Structure formats: C-alpha cells, structure tokens
Amino acid sequence: GAVVSQHPSWVICKSGTSVKIECRSLDFQATTMFWYRQFPKQSLMLMATSNEGSKATYEQGVEKDKFLINHASLTLSTLTVTSAHPEDSSFYICSARGLAGYSYNEQFFGPGTRLTVL
C-alpha cells in the first residue's frame, strides 16, 4: 500500500511552453498532497500544499501564477509549470498524506519528474 505515482517521469520542453505533471495516489485517498522541487545535490524544498477541493497554499517565494496546482480529487493532484524557462529545470516530487491506517503525519513520496527546459 501507500503507492504514489507521477507522470511523466521526465519531460523536455521549449522555453515559453507549459508543462503539466500529474501525481496520483494509487491505492488510497490522499486528503493532502505536497509538491517539492529538488536541485542537484540539494534537499527537497516545499513549494505548495494542496488539499482536495480547495486552493493550494504556496510557500514564500513560490509564484502561484507560474506553478498552478489543482487537487480536484482525492487521488489526483496536478502541477502545471506555465511559461517555463530554463531556471525552472529541476526535479519535481509530490507526496501524499492522510492515509487510512497510517499516521496522519506520514508523507509518502512519488518517484519524481525531471523537467528540463531548453
């Protein structure tokens, strides 16, 4: 149990285009999902927290108009990077929380999406 998937696993796009990344909880309902980004040899930095059916809460310094988050169901959250630029190239990782049978505090992570903007 507690499996989180992401799609795509990697994507290359041209500068100025938009990219959508999906995060799915495969065998449970996730009331809260989190989006992180990770630069090479650095740790995970929280970008935003999304609760099903409500607007995402963004961390300080994260542009909400650039990183659009939708959490329309208990098993799916999406992150759209709008008008991507090379500096947006990074490893994006989602996690899910609120699993029946697990501690409320535990987060389970997806495999990540490598975004490269040319």
Add this chain to the structure above:
Amino acid sequence: EDQVTQSPEALRLQEGESSSLNCSYTVSGLRGLFWYRQDPGKGPEFLFTLYSAGEEKEKERLKATLTKKESFLHITAPKPEDSATYLCAVNTDKLIFGTGTRLQVFP
C-alpha cells in the same frame, strides 16, 4: 527559525564498516522526525518516524534514535546496496528537510 542540519555531507565506508549519520534540529512544535532514503533520480523512500526523545526504531541494518536535539541513523555492517542519500526531515505543520548525507559503501 526552524532548521535541520545533517552531517556529514558525504560518507564513504568499506563494506561491513559500521557508522552513524547525524541530524540535528531546532524547531518549535515538533510533530515527528522522519528518515528517508533517496536513490539518484528517485523520490524519497520512507524509513522511520520517531516522535519522542528516547525512541528507537530498527529495520534490517538501520537503527534510528532520537533525543531532544538530534537524531542518529546507525548503519551496522553496511552493504554496497545501502549506498544512497539519507534524508532527515522534521514535521512541524510541514516537512523541513536537511540537505542529506550521501553514503557510499564499497565492497
């Protein structure tokens, strides 16, 4: 300001050479300390959660301990497959990660 610091940044061990990784933290309202393993190009894999000082948890060659200011991840007789980055995170109302320890175990 909540802060998590891991040391060392990198650690090279011979197979069978036991060692410990450190995670020191300064947070208000700790709701748990987490250890994760991350392989290159992958998401973090959950290892342990610790909630109170004095708590210990074990899994195979790994043992995690917690005090009021720090946590240790002890690796006993490591194998090459234990090579990975080990991340520590503290939970306040969100997870705050340390920068990790990159462990390499050589045969």
